[in-house]
Amino acid sequence: MGTGHYFWAIFYFTSLCSASLANNAKINFREKEKKVLDQILGAGKYDARIRPSGINGTDGPAIVRINLFVRSIMTISDIKMEYSVQLTFREQWTDERLKFDDIQGRLKYLTLTEANRVWMPDLFFSNEKEGHFHNIIMPNVYIRIFPNGSVLYSIRISLTLACPMNLKLYPLDRQICSLRMASYGWTTNDLVFLWKEGDPVQVVKNLHLPRFTLEKFLTDYCNSKTNTAQCIYIYLSVCVCELLLLCVYLCEWRN
Ligand SMILES: *[C@@H]1O[C@H](CO)[C@@H](O)[C@H](O)[C@H]1NC(C)=O
Ligand SMILES: *[C@@H]1O[C@H](CO)[C@@H](O)[C@H](O)[C@H]1NC(C)=O
Numbered sequence: 001m002g003t004g005h006y007f008w009a010i011f012y013f014t015s016l017c018s019a020s021l022a023n024n025a026k027i028n029f030r031e032k033e034k035k036v037l038d039q040i041l042g043a044g045k046y047d048a049r050i051r052p053s054g055i056n057g058t059d060g061p062a063i064v065r066i067n068l069f070v071r072s073i074m075t076i077s078d079i080k081m082e083y084s085v086q087l088t089f090r091e092q093w094t095d096e097r098l099k100f101d102d103i104q105g106r107l108k109y110l111t112l113t114e115a116n117r118v119w120m121p122d123l124f125f126s127n128e129k130e131g132h133f134h135n136i137i138m139p140n141v142y143i144r145i146f147p148n149g150s151v152l153y154s155i156r157i158s159l160t161l162a163c164p165m166n167l168k169l170y171p172l173d174r175q176i177c178s179l180r181m182a183s184y185g186w187t188t189n190d191l192v193f194l195w196k197e198g199d200p201v202q203v204v205k206n207l208h209l210p211r212f213t214l215e216k217f218l219t220d221y222c223n224s225k226t227n228t229a230q231c232i233y234i235y236l237s238v239c240v241c242e243l244l245l246l247c248v249y250l251c252e253w254r255n
Contacts, residue, residue: 029106036100037110040145041117048119051190052095061189064093064121066181066232067196070203071156076177076212076238078167082129083177083236084160091121091153092196102147109152112143118151121191122184126231130160174215174239182222182231193232195219201234212238 040046054060069088076083095118100107112118125131133155134140140156163177183191195201200219207214215237222231 029103032103033107033110036107040098040100046097046118048116051119051186052093052097055094057096061192062093062121064091064123064191064193065196066091066123066193067200068202070201070207072204073207073209073214073236074158076163076175076209078165078175081163081165082160083163084158085179086156086158088154088156090155090196091123093121093151094149095119095151096149098145098151099149100145100147107147109144109146112145113139113141115141115143115153118143118145120153121193122186123181123193124184125159125161126180126182127162127178128159129162132158134158174237175212177236177238178233179236180222180231180233195232209238215239 052062054062067090069090071086071088074084074086098118100110102108134157142154144152144154146152159179161177161179163175165175181193183193201217203214203217217237218235220233220235222233
């Protein structure tokens with residue numbers, strides 16, 4: 001065998017080696033992710049019917065923090081006394097059972113697309129008349145599990161909500177519509193909803209509303225001290241500004 005052959009053999013061998021090493025590193029990483037998922041959610045490991053414990057593993061209620069992004073307000077109808085919105089809705093809570101080793105920061109989070117794999121808060125919109133999820137092309141939902149056991153659930157939804165309007169002063173009035181949320185089955189002993197600290201509600205810039213203008217919004221809590229389900233809500237204050245201008249004009253004309 002000549003030295004040329006010898007050189008090429010070594011070259012070939014080393015390149016094979018490095019290629020398989022690189023492959024191995026990648027495969028190991030994905031496999032790690034699968035291993036972690038099997039470890040925390042595998043058969044017999046996790047029961048999605050059991051709620052997470054309270055803060056620091058106590059017996060207190062599970063705390064779920066809510067925030068949402070108003071993507072659009074499609075309609076406000078004073079005839080049907082309802083309005084419809086499209087939201088990105090997020091809930092975040094800690095489930096100690098889902099903690100995992102992040103392999104020196106390489107596993108930032110795990111993503112699930114099936115909500116039934118982990119425990120989920122049973123929140124519902126109590127003034128909802130109609131609602132739907134977005135399923136084009138795939139359901140617009142994800143669940144992220146962070147190494148510290150924090151779970152983030154994010155979903156895009158469209159809702160039509162009841163908004164009883166007081167039309168006594170019509171059309172000069174300012175209407176207040178709300179978005180109310182509560183747990184369907186848990187009491188405050190087990191589950192507490194809180195608004196996310198900071199900026200829990202964001203509204204898309206350049207929100208266009210036919211006839212109405214969104215003046216302001218407020219987040220709040222229902223003030224029930226009983227052991228019933230806790231409820232949180234947003235007030236949206238809208239005013240009929242266009243009509244207001246029209247009326248000013250008419251009033252002036254009448255004088
Ligand atoms: C939970 O534990 C952390 C760190 O040990 C502590 O700072 C925090 O005050 C605890 N919170 C509660 C509500 O006990
Ligand atoms: C856990 O980690 C996530 C993502 O880094 C963070 O948003 C969350 O606040 C953390 N939760 C706790 C309880 O430290």
